[in-house]
Amino acid sequence: MSAPTDPSRDDGIHPLARPFLWLDSPWARRAPLYVFGGLALLGLLIEFLIPRHAVGKYEEVFGFYEIEGFFGFCIAVLAGWPLRWLLGRAPDYYDQEGDDV
Amino acid sequence: MFESLAPLSAISPAWPFIAAGLLCFALPWHNVRKALMLLAPTLALMLWFAPPEQGIYGVIDLGPFQLETYRYDGLSRVWGLVFILVGFINAVYALHERARISDGSALIYGGAALGAVFAGDFLTLFLFWEITAIASAPLIFAAGTAAAYRAGLRYLAIQVLSGVLLLSGAVMWVQQTGDWSFNEIGLGTPAGFIILLSFGIKAAFPFMHNWLQDSYPKATPTGAVILSAFTTKMAIYALARGYAGEDILIWIGAIMTAFPVFFAVVENDLRRVLAYSLNNQLGFMIAGIGVGTELGLAGAAAHAFVHIIYKALLFMSMGAVLHRVGSAKATDLGGLYKSMPITAVFCLIGALSISAFPLFSGFVAKALTLSAVLKEGYGIPFLILVFASAGVLEHSGIKIPYFTFFGHDSGKRPKEAPWNMLVAMGLASFLCIFLGVNYGALYALMPYDIEYAPYTFDHIVGQMQLLLAALFAFTLLVRLKLYPLEKDITVLDTDWIYRRFLDGAVRWGSAMSQRLIIAIQIMVAQSAKRFGRKLFNLFSPAGALSRDFPSGLMALWTALMLAMVLLVAYFSSV
Numbered sequence: 001m002s003a004p005t006d007p008s009r010d011d012g013i014h015p016l017a018r019p020f021l022w023l024d025s026p027w028a029r030r031a032p033l034y035v036f037g038g039l040a041l042l043g044l045l046i047e048f049l050i051p052r053h054a055v056g057k058y059e060e061v062f063g064f065y066e067i068e069g070f071f072g073f074c075i076a077v078l079a080g081w082p083l084r085w086l087l088g089r090a091p092d093y094y095d096q097e098g099d100d101v
Numbered sequence: 102m103f104e105s106l107a108p109l110s111a112i113s114p115a116w117p118f119i120a121a122g123l124l125c126f127a128l129p130w131h132n133v134r135k136a137l138m139l140l141a142p143t144l145a146l147m148l149w150f151a152p153p154e155q156g157i158y159g160v161i162d163l164g165p166f167q168l169e170t171y172r173y174d175g176l177s178r179v180w181g182l183v184f185i186l187v188g189f190i191n192a193v194y195a196l197h198e199r200a201r202i203s204d205g206s207a208l209i210y211g212g213a214a215l216g217a218v219f220a221g222d223f224l225t226l227f228l229f230w231e232i233t234a235i236a237s238a239p240l241i242f243a244a245g246t247a248a249a250y251r252a253g254l255r256y257l258a259i260q261v262l263s264g265v266l267l268l269s270g271a272v273m274w275v276q277q278t279g280d281w282s283f284n285e286i287g288l289g290t291p292a293g294f295i296i297l298l299s300f301g302i303k304a305a306f307p308f309m310h311n312w313l314q315d316s317y318p319k320a321t322p323t324g325a326v327i328l329s330a331f332t333t334k335m336a337i338y339a340l341a342r343g344y345a346g347e348d349i350l351i352w353i354g355a356i357m358t359a360f361p362v363f364f365a366v367v368e369n370d371l372r373r374v375l376a377y378s379l380n381n382q383l384g385f386m387i388a389g390i391g392v393g394t395e396l397g398l399a400g401a402a403a404h405a406f407v408h409i410i411y412k413a414l415l416f417m418s419m420g421a422v423l424h425r426v427g428s429a430k431a432t433d434l435g436g437l438y439k440s441m442p443i444t445a446v447f448c449l450i451g452a453l454s455i456s457a458f459p460l461f462s463g464f465v466a467k468a469l470t471l472s473a474v475l476k477e478g479y480g481i482p483f484l485i486l487v488f489a490s491a492g493v494l495e496h497s498g499i500k501i502p503y504f505t506f507f508g509h510d511s512g513k514r515p516k517e518a519p520w521n522m523l524v525a526m527g528l529a530s531f532l533c534i535f536l537g538v539n540y541g542a543l544y545a546l547m548p549y550d551i552e553y554a555p556y557t558f559d560h561i562v563g564q565m566q567l568l569l570a571a572l573f574a575f576t577l578l579v580r581l582k583l584y585p586l587e588k589d590i591t592v593l594d595t596d597w598i599y600r601r602f603l604d605g606a607v608r609w610g611s612a613m614s615q616r617l618i619i620a621i622q623i624m625v626a627q628s629a630k631r632f633g634r635k636l637f638n639l640f641s642p643a644g645a646l647s648r649d650f651p652s653g654l655m656a657l658w659t660a661l662m663l664a665m666v667l668l669v670a671y672f673s674s675v
Contacts, residue, residue: 010439010514011514012439012440012514013439013440013514014439014440014441014442014443014517016442016443017438017439017440017442020438020442021439023438023507024436024510032572032576033573033576033577033580036569036572036573036575036576037573037576037577039569039573040566040569040570040572040573043562043565043566043569043570044566046562047562047566050558050562052558052559052562052563053559055472055475055476056475056478056480056483057480058480058483058484059475059563063566064563065487065563065564065566065567065570066566066567066569066570067570068484068487068488068491068567068570069491069566069567069568069569069570069571069574070570070571070573070574071574072487072488072491072492072571073491073492073494073495073570073571073574073575073578074574074578075488076362076363076366076488076491076492076495077366077495077574077575077578077583077584077585078578078583079363079366080363080366080367080585081585083363083364083366083367083592084367084585084588084590084592087367087592087593087594088367088588088590088591088592088593089590089591089592089593090590090591091589091590091591092591093591093593094591094600094601
């Protein structure tokens with residue numbers, strides 16, 4: 001079950017997965033930040049060049065979906081820190097009173 | 102639809118499932134049971150095609166009551182078809198599983214859900230509503246752990262409560278209207294509120310939702326897949342039938358889409374993340390029902406249809422991981438794409454679908470609901486729904502595949518999922534892409550004729566902007582180490598009220614009652630002892646009455662008593 005450090009000697013790797021081992025390389029882990037950042041900028045540029053047809057008043061704001069997507073995602077994730085502090089308990093929390101495992 | 106099948110239209114598609122389920126309980130042969138599991142949905146699909154036109158079929162006359170078991174119309178047939186499809190997919194997924202009770206329960210549960218969506222009256226609805234509760238609980242018990250057993254009991258109690266409320270509300274409704282037909286109910290009467298409460302429990306309204314996160318993740322890998330499909334979507338159907346256009350549902354739906362997003366971020370059990378995600382998706386459907394326009398209801402129906410498939414796909418991929426690794430906790434997983442690449446691809450297809458990427462089924466369904474909300478001018482709910490769309494990407498689009506198949510390498514190298522699981526996931530993946538590309542096939546099923554083009558420049562650009570900005574936010578937060586790393590914790594939710602507070606109150610009450618009973622027992626024993634001692638002191642050989650008295654004194658008392666008797670006799674005779 002556990003993997004050797006050298007992927008070429010790792011018999012547990014599925015043949016179909018071998019061509020994709022580059023996903024573990026440091027550059028592949030760094031790339032999404034720039035790829036998605038670039039594509040998000042491209043989305044703004046497209047909206048600037050070809051304005052969207054807004055249906056509601058919020059949609060009229062330039063980059064509405066990018067703003068809500070970026071900040072909405074950040075709020076959801078960053079709220080996790082205080083939420084975990086507030087609501088996080090030991091894994092056996094419900095087990096303490098013999099209630100659950 | 103097919104003339105040759107018309108004579109069969111008296112038989113609801115529910116019956117092949119239920120009959121096969123009952124047979125499965127009796128049959129010890131694994132292969133025969135599995136053949137029945139595949140045959141039942143096939144027969145049900147045939148019966149789905151049988152009615153020549155919309156109407157009520159399969160009426161069972163019980164004297165004062167008539168059970169309408171097969172109402173085939175624009176709304177019920179959408180849910181009916183997807184229930185049959187997912188029943189078949191689940192049968193393939195569970196081919197390896199040797200569990201007689203689970204096989205039977207899954208079939209009866211699916212059949213009951215079909216029976217409920219095809220029910221034309223409240224009594225039939227109630228009967229199937231309760232059967233879904235009773236038949237589905239063994240799928241949780243089957244996991245065989247103490248946690249699953251207790252969660253199953255909690256689940257059963259809550260589900261049965263929903264049925265009791267439904268019957269109470271229905272009886273009140275019939276007293277007011279004199280009609281058992283299950284049609285539009287509305288919130289104009291107390292009965293309407295009680296029935297909404299019943300539907301709300303099964304649809305996992307806020308504060309009534311935790312049975313879902315409590316029970317589904319504790320079920321078996323196959324059990325969770327089948328559970329994710331039926332109960333909640335049956336309730337969504339009931340809401341669409343009875344409460345379309347009720348404004349309050351837009352707000353309930355909007356809240357349902359938003360709050361699970363926060364819980365899913367900190368949750369470590371990935372099947373529990375999927376349960377929160379299920380809550381979030383139900384919110385979109387309920388918002389569409391609340392809008393109540395043809396577009397809104399079509400949005401709810403289309404969303405339910407595609408959601409059942411991609412949610413089952415996600416549960417199947419997590420089930421495959423649980424089957425091979427023995428855990429679905431994010432802290433135990435990572436890097437599994439190296440040994441389970443096919444499962445990883447299927448999981449990614451589910452993730453892309455639920456996140457509503459263009460060319461996947463979620464895109465063409467969610468667009469209807471969002472457009473309906475926007476067109477009717479519900480600004481704040483629209484903002485919440487768009488936020489929740491980014492949230493879906495976070496928990497189901499990124500967290501599930503990333504922490505399971507990518508992220509840090511856990512070093513685990515399990516075997517790829519069994520072939521039957523892969524086939525089932527492949528079927529669901531195909532449907533996710535097929536319906537995303539051939540959206541006309543999905544829209545043609547809808548209860549209303551809708552003129553809607555999802556692949557417009559505005560819609561594609563808007564959706565891609567949302568998703569790309571959210572993906573950029575994810576990579577940025579990971580780079581800045583602001584993304585909360587997974588920790589093995591229990592996250593409190595409203596189930597704390599009954600699992601801890603009420604449970605504690607009951608335990609405290611029980612302990613206090615025991616003490617009270619013991620105190621009363623001691624008091625009674627002491628009183629009895631004191632009384633016994635007094636009797637002993639009076640009557641025992643050493644007691645007061647056994648003491649020797651002087652004979653002179655006794656003679657004196659006897660003489661006095663005799664004198665008194667004589668006096669009384671004398672005066673009474675005067």
